[in-house]
Amino acid sequence: MPNALALERQEKVRSLCRDRGWDALLIYGNAWRCDYLRYVSNFPILEGHGFALIHARGGVRLYLESPMEADRASVEAPDCEIVCRPDMLGVLAAELGRTVGRLAAAPLRLMPHGIAETLGDRLADAADAFDHLLMRKSELEIDAVRRAARIADAGYEVFREAARVGRAEYELTAEVETFFRSQGCPDNFMIIGSGGSEVRGMHPPGERRLQAGDLVTTELTPCIEGYYAQICRTLVIGPPTPQQSAAFGVYLQSMEAGLAAVRPGATAAEVARCENEVFRARGLGEYTTNRYTRVRGHGLGLYVDSRPALLEDVDTPLEEGMTIIVHPNTYHPEAGYIVLGDSAIVRAGGPEVLTATPRTLFSVPG
Amino acid sequence: MRRGLMAWSREEVGAEVFERRVAALAAGARTRGLDCVLAYTDLTRPAAVSALTHFVPYWSNGVLVVTPAAGATLVATLSRRVNDWIQSTSRLDNLVNTLDLGKGVATALPASARTGLRVGVVDLPSLPCSVSAAIRELHPDTVFEDATDLLGAALAGEPGRADVIAQRCMAIALTAIAAGTAAAASREANQVLAAAEDAARREGAEEILLAMAPDAQADPRLRRIEGGAALGEVFMLQATVAYKGCWLRLGRTLTTGAARPWIAGTDTWCQKLLSKIAGGARAGAAIDAALAGLPGASLAAWRLETARAGLPLATVDGSEPFSAKDLLPPALHTLTLHLRHAQGCWFGAAPVLLGRSGGAGA
DSSP, X not given: OOHHHHHHXXXXXXXXXXXXXXXXXXXXXXXXXXXXXXXXXXXXXXXXXXXXXXXXXXOEEEEESOHHHHHXXXXXXXXXXXXXXXXXXXXXXXXXXXXXXXXXXXXXXXXXXXXXXXXXXXXXXXXXXXXXXXXXXXXXXHHHHHHHHHHHHHHXXXXXXXXXXXXXXXXXXXXXXXXXXXXXXXXXXXXXXXXXXXXXXXXXXXXXXXOTTOEEEEEEEEEETTEEOOEEEEEEXXXXXXXXXXXXXXXXXXXXXXXXXXXXXXXXXHHHHHHHHHHHHTTOGGGGSTTTOSOSEEEOSSSTTBSOXXXXXXXXXXXXXXXXXXXXXXXXXXXXXXXXXXXXXXXXXXXXXXXXXXXXXXEEOO | OOOSOOOXXXXXXXXXXXXXXXXXXXXXXXXXXXXXXXXXXXXXXXXXXXHHHOOOOSSSXXXXXXXXXXXXXXEEOSOGGGHHHHHHHOOOSEEEEOSSHHHHHHHHSOOOSSSSOEEEETTGGGSBHHHHHHHHHHSTTOEEEEOHHHHHHHHHTOOTTHHHHHHHHHHXXXXXXXXXXXXXXXXXXXXXXXHHHHHHHHTTOSEEEEEEETTTTTOOOOBOOSSOOBOOSEEEEEEEEEETTEEEEEEXXXXXXXXXXXXXXXXHHHHHHHHHHHTTOOHHHHHHHHHTTSTTOEEEEEEEEEEETTEEEEEEEESSOOOOOSBOTTOEEEEEEEEEETTEEEEEEEEEEOSSTTOOBO
């Protein structure tokens, strides 16, 4: 990663601390919830707990549970002071206990019990304030998302070529992961679904082998310099049935309606409502509820599933420079589970769509 | 996220293995006077819940609540739409979906005849504080106790068929390293890593984490390659592989050109060392003794890792003092060694089975 981006983010965090009157901010991260830690330290943690302590007018100290990760951080996060001790939680808790001044933490809800018990009410919850830093992207950050979107498009081409009768879901995933790795992309969020109208969602790849007539769905989410971009597409093994083609038309219209609503000042709820109205107009409103779907899109950035969630009860306003995916993924009673989604940047003149794969129900040889 | 094969083969490990483990943990809780035992899980700390139920979350998090009356209840922040997948990969008595993990767990706790609940927690210091806070909000007089030792005891009596899983995991790691080695002629880190990744995932790895020192003569520190790197004459490759909840590391010092006798000689030396450790010798003492037989070499660092509580690979011994306790059977460990030779740095990592008479090194 260009050092400029890491320095830019650290300075924003220091500025946040000063604005809020926090003397220091304690950040928690692990390989699942990696975004807060990467924002501050630029370290892509893979194993164990990680904490970054950043002072309002000081450097970043990175506490890592795994000695192997500490070795790696000495190369990958050279600007941080690395701390690794056998009783890391105890060492950190004791050190924080001696720290004078106002402390805040993000995300506080995931902070280990061993830390929170020691500090009690001293830790202010910085998650909301920090989430705003994560949501509003600088042009340097947007550039990384844009590059991730390009590799997502290329990854879907690989997926499409690999989806053939007899191929197991995990073998299909292997081909995509191998491609991403060959392009220097070490991380990806990917789930998959295959089958007919009995399929109600996506999951990690299993042993099921693709069959003629299957709908095959996937979300690909490669990561470049920590920033994720996502694409959602559906293909059919063999020619699509009239029911599948007709059903896909609803998703296409829904996604385009959602994207058309993306502009600074619009809320997440408005985008979701525009997507859902298309389903409701066809008598399919039930399939926009949480019985069949989770969200109608979400933020993208250093975390795959960032704020804001695109849901009709989320009133977060969109701002210029936010990166999101609009995806009306859900179950269709006649066709099964269908996904369609594109990543976009919120721009004053309308969304800048980052993914360029055609918005079609693909058909591959059966 | 976990994005390799996540499936449960009942032929490899039957449901009865998990039932006995949960029953043993519940019995331990009862003996200690605990109302229940909690084990937290996410994709970074899956080991405890995986050992009890086979469940590993590909994303999000959860807490397993084990009680004598209700058995194993998983409270998970995953959507109900993946419940079929969860049930197909796990041996559970109950499954609860929740948007708020703390509230979900607090609600799932058993009622207590006493004033306060006594709740055992595997690796209590690591439990997210939102979970303990929500429990105290609903059950104000709750007392938490660390129950990591209870888990260790429950698993120690029930190794199941974990050797089969470990052997398969090792076979996948060997295949991955061999594929990476075969791609070394490309002199591109990305091609070596892609070959290793491809081989592991096609063989059914649940996960593979790759680290590399692309030019070990310039810098022997392992790192994750992002973007790409050219390989030097000597490079180091480490594959951390997961298969059905079993984790191990395999690492090698490799060359892009002709083989180096000093590397091959050290590899052979390491195999003998692993055999001694598998035979019962303490790792630190065995390494010190073995170094006498490797003229010109000195030890830079070593570490021994195994599953502990939620962590699939926790350092339990090494160049710095770590406390070796609460190990999860089957006592599969990974030994990692960094040596300095006159000709350059050498690195190796390999699994070794400890704690069993007649055990064999990898």
